Amino acid sequence: MINYKDKENIILTVGRLGSYEKATEIIMEAFKIASEKLPDWKLKLVGTIEPGFNEYINNYLYKYYPKLQGRVIFTGPIYDRKLLMEEYKKSKVFCLTSRVEAFAQVFGEAAFNGNYIISSDVEGAIDITDDKKYGDIFQINNFEELSKKLISTCSNEKLLEQVCNDIQINTRDNFEWIKICEKINSFF
Structure with a gap:
């Protein structure tokens, strides 16, 4: 079990950054808005960067929002x-x-x-959050709604400390392959 006290004020996203499907610009625009109310938080983006997205990143960090350098x-x-x-393990919030x-x-x-x-609001979001018990869902492409959810969360x-513990238990109980296979096997 991951201890909440070991976590940092990090919002994490992981994926093919800048691809149309992953909509990385949505988290960046939402964080730009939320960052003023969350001065101690960082946004960490992990993944390969689509070649065409580098210009967007450079404009975002160096031209339009230079005060976010070091936070994004x-x-x-x-x-x-x-x-x-x-x-x-280090992050408190994961955003897709x-x-x-x-x-x-x-x-x-x-x-x-x-x-x-x-x-x-994509496939699996309602399941992994257990109908928003362990997370929240926003309308696709709506960075303003996402920024509000980031600020409140x-x-x-x-809330973050409680969910840290509870979502780990829920995941181990309901999403581990061995347990899922055992459950399926019990039907035969």
Whole structure:
């Protein structure tokens, strides 16, 4: 079990940054708005960066919002699973902004590591958050709605601590393959 006291004020996203499907610009625009109310929080983006997205990043960090330098962090891809899990362990909130998604592997990774999950309204979001019990869902492409959810969530330390523990238990009980297979096997 991940201890909440070991976590940092980090909002994490993991994926193909800048691809149309992943809608990375939505989390960046939402964080720009939320950052004023969350001065002690960082946004960490893990993954490969689509070549066409570099111009957007440069404009965002150096031209339009230079005060977010050091608070919006691009790590690049992390292929070592152990190092990737460390990123989840450190973060308090995981955010998925996809326009299209099946049940994303990142959902399970984030939940297993005690992250409060904020997701666009894609497949699997309602399941991993247990009908918003362990997270929240926003309308696809709506960065203003996401910014409000980031502010309210990141400002509620008690909620984040409670969900950190509860989502780990829920994930281990309902999303581990061994338990799922045992459940299926019991039907035969």
